[in-house]
Amino acid sequence: MNNRSAFIWAAILAIILAGCWDQRLLKEHSLVLAIGYDRTNDEKILKTVTFPKSNRGGGQQSLPLNDSKVLSQTGDTVKYAENHMDQIIPEKFDNSKAKVIFLGKQLASHGIFPTLDSIYRDLRGPLNATLAVFDGKAKDALSAKTGESMLVSDVYSELLDSAEDAGITKNENVQSACPIILSEGKDLVLPYVSLKQDKLPNVKGLALFNGDRFTGTLNIKETSMFLILSDQKPKGTTLNLKISSDKKKHEKNFVNIAVRGNKRNIKVNVKNGQIHAKVNVKLEVEIDEYAIDHLNEEKEVKDLSRRIENKLNKIAKKTLAKMQEANNDSLGLGEKVQAYHHSTWKKNDWKKVYPEIPIEAAFHVKIIRHGIIN
CATH class of the missing domain: 3.30.300.210 (Nutrient germinant receptor protein C, domain 3)
Known part of the structure; x- marks a missing residue:
C-alpha cells in the first residue's frame, strides 16, 4: 500500500471513529422518569425524582423491572435543588426522558411558571413530559403503589393517557402549556390527580388556572362537560x-x-x-x-x-x-x-x-x- 492510500484510509477511519463531541454515556447518567415539585413552608423548592436502580454491582440476580429510587432535595430555585442532587450520587441526572411532572397543590397555587422556567431554558429539558397537579405534595405522588412490572412513571403516563381517551381529563405537556400560560385571552387546565387510601393513583378531574396560578377544580362529570364545551371531541x-x-x-x-x-x-x-x-x-x-x-x-x-x-x-x-x-x-x-x-x-x-x-x-x-x- 503506497503512502497516499494509507493516508486516505487513515482519514476515513478517523472520521468514522471520531464519535460525537457531546455524547452522553448512559452508564454515567441516572435517567429521571418522573419529577415532582413542591413549595416548602419557607418558600423553597423541593424537587423529587424517581429513577430506575442500576444493577452495576456485578451480581447475577437482576433487579425487578419496577425497582426504582426516590430522591428529594431542597433549594432556593429548581437548579439549586438539582445541583444538590448531583452532589450526593455518583451519576449525573438526566431529566430529558421524564414522562410526567407533578406540581404540588401549594406550589401550583403560588404560580408554576418560575418552576417551569428552568426546563424551558434547558437544551435537554423534558418538553414532552405530561404536566399534572397533585392534590397534596407532589413528593407523595411518586410513592404510589405500582404493579409488579411497572415503574411509577409508567403507571401515571398510562393512567393519564387512558383518562384523556375516556374523556375525563385533558393533557398538556411542558411545551404545549407554555403559550397558554403566556396568553392574555386563554387559560390553562391540567389533570388533577390524587392518591386513594390504598395509595393507588386516581384522576379526580381538572385543575383550573388563572395565568400560571392554580385557582380551582372541576370534578369528573364537570370535566367531561368542559371537554364538550371546549370542542375537544x-x-x-x-x-x-x-x-x-x-x-x-x-x-x-x-x-x-x-x-x-x-x-x-x-x-x-x-x-x-x-x-x-x-x-x-x-x-x-x-x-x-x-x-x-x-x-x-x-x-x-x-x-x-x-x-x-x-x-x-x-x-x-x-x-x-x-x-x-x-x-x-x-x-x-x-x-x-x-x-x-x-x-x-x-x-x-x-x-x-x-x-x-x-x-x-x-x-x-x-x-x-x-x-x-x-
Missing part, C-alpha cells in the same frame, strides 16, 4: 345523568349516554360595551343504559332527548360558574373578544371583566342509536 366520553326523581326503582331515574358526535359554536356579542357569550352545542348520542325502555316510540325518544338536554344545560351552567369563580377562561372567550371586538378588548381588563360576563350554554341532543333492545 373526546372519543370515549360517557355521562350518567339523573333525568328524573319520581321513579320507584332508583335505577329508572338515570340514563347513561355515550357521545358519538358534537358540533360546538361560540358567539361573543358586545352591546353598549357589555359582553355576552353563548355556547351552542349539538350532540349526537347513543343510549348505553336506560331501564325504562320503550325507545321504539318516537314520542318517548323526543321526551328522553328533552330530559337529557335539560340535565346537560344544568351541568354546563354549574361548570361555567366554577370556571368563572376560578377566573379561568380555558374556553378562550378572551381570544374571541380580542379578535372580533378589539376596541372593547383594549378598554377592559379581561381578568377583571371575565368573571362577571353572562355565559349561556344551550344543548340540542339527537339520539342516533338506542341499542338493539328498545
